[in-house]
Amino acid sequence: MGVKAERAVLLRQLKDYLVFLKDQGMDHVPLLEALETTFRASTVAAVKASAPPASVLASSVPVLQTPTADNTMIQPDAMSRLTEVRNELGECTRCKLAETRTNIVFGSGNPNAKLLFIGEGPGADEDAQGLPFVGRAGKKLTEIIEKGMKLDREKDTYICNIVKCRPPGNRDPEIEEISACKPFLVEQVRAIRPKVIVALGKPAASTLLGRSVAITKERGTWHEFDGIKLMLTFHPAYLLRFYTLENRRAVMEDMQKVLEVLNS
Numbered sequence: 001m002g003v004k005a006e007r008a009v010l011l012r013q014l015k016d017y018l019v020f021l022k023d024q025g026m027d028h029v030p031l032l033e034a035l036e037t038t039f040r041a042s043t044v045a046a047v048k049a050s051a052p053p054a055s056v057l058a059s060s061v062p063v064l065q066t067p068t069a070d071n072t073m074i075q076p077d078a079m080s081r082l083t084e085v086r087n088e089l090g091e092c093t094r095c096k097l098a099e100t101r102t103n104i105v106f107g108s109g110n111p112n113a114k115l116l117f118i119g120e121g122p123g124a125d126e127d128a129q130g131l132p133f134v135g136r137a138g139k140k141l142t143e144i145i146e147k148g149m150k151l152d153r154e155k156d157t158y159i160c161n162i163v164k165c166r167p168p169g170n171r172d173p174e175i176e177e178i179s180a181c182k183p184f185l186v187e188q189v190r191a192i193r194p195k196v197i198v199a200l201g202k203p204a205a206s207t208l209l210g211r212s213v214a215i216t217k218e219r220g221t222w223h224e225f226d227g228i229k230l231m232l233t234f235h236p237a238y239l240l241r242f243y244t245l246e247n248r249r250a251v252m253e254d255m256q257k258v259l260e261v262l263n264s
């Protein structure tokens with residue numbers, strides 16, 4: 001690989017890592033020592049060679065503050081384990097979705113959240129921004145969380161998908177793609193250890209339960225994933241498509257059940 005290509009890969013890795021950190025609630029850039037645990041030593045050596053002195057960085061970079069909803073600091077375990085999982089994922093090419101994606105959409109929110117939403121896969125907006133649920137369906141999810149549940153999306157929840165790359169044309173992810181990506185989802189869940197998981201829509205519910213789920217029949221019912229309580233409900237995109245009072249009521253009933261467990 002030529003120098004230009006290597007530099008492009010390095011910049012891409014750096015950008016992904018910075019987006020990931022911002023996404024996890026960090027509002028600073030870690031110093032080079034921290035980067036050293038993340039990137040290969042040779043890569044860091046190249047960064048060090050062209051980086052300004054640490055004193056310059058220290059004066060220009062804000063200090064890390066990652067408060068949670070109750071103003072406690074984010075537990076390092078969940079954050080650092082999520083960082084490890086993201087690093088293990090790397091510039092993933094484990095399935096063919098790598099060929100058409102723009103960005104890997106790992107997840108966003110509070111790594112210590114008690115509530116974890118799991119959707120199906122990134123759409124066009126998510127693929128472009130590298131963040132989950134930022135398009136129309138994302139706005140609907142935010143409305144459910146903030147207006148319906150009276151929670152703060154960034155502080156009280158973590159949100160991710162069963163596949164981290166956009167299926168072309170917003171088709172459902174295929175079995176092979178889900179199988180390739182699922183180990184990372186499982187590790188995300190284990191890092192966060194929420195009190196409740198909400199599966200948004202049939203593909204997420206079916207993936208977590210390991211069987212085909214009829215979401216219209218099974219929404220609103222409790223299950224378990226990896227020892228964690230799991231609620232099934234409609235995907236916000238389904239609500240947008242079938243915006244009936246009945247469907248909106250159904251989702252809010254499901255979220256009320258979730259709130260009861262969260263507050264118990």
Ligand code: SF4
Pocket residue numbers: 089092093094095096097098104163164165177180181
């Ligand atoms: S969907 Fe998952 S397994 Fe497939 S390329 Fe993206 S990150 Fe890798």
